[in-house]
Amino acid sequence: MLEIEPAIVQAWDKGSEKFVAFHMRKARARATGEDCPSILVVDDEERLADTMTEILNISGFCAFTAYEGKTALEIMEALQPEYLLTDVVMPDMNGVELAIAVREKLPQTKILLFSGQASTTDLLEEARIAGHVFEVLEKPMHPVRLIEHLKRLRQK
16 A cells, blocks of 8 residues: 655645645646746635636636635745735635735735625725725626736736
8 A cells, every 4th residue: 555645645635735736837837938927816705716716727827716815815925926816805804904915025916806795895995095006806707807907917
């Protein structure tokens, strides 16, 4: 019987599996000379986050998923992706708080917020008063529109 190191067994959970897949995608892109902009998609609606991540990966991005703000912040620090795409309304740490923290730690990261709730207006206004202005896309987003928008952002 094959012996597997205990550390690998402990790391073999859904999050770690995705982390490995992300790094494999980046490695393949580097090996082929492909341009693969990295992006972290954050949404507490797991199905939506996973679907957007898959669409982005198919469309030439190296995308990774997080389902809540605190985990997303840890991933941002580890991966330092080019983009952060986050829902605004999430439990614990909302997307505006996440965006502000990322902007402070990784100022080169391009940040896009998205929301389908009118209640985000107050959060965004508070951020604006504090000197943080973020672009907000309406949820649900058409994938073609999102990808075109990300490519335009990259050219800025």
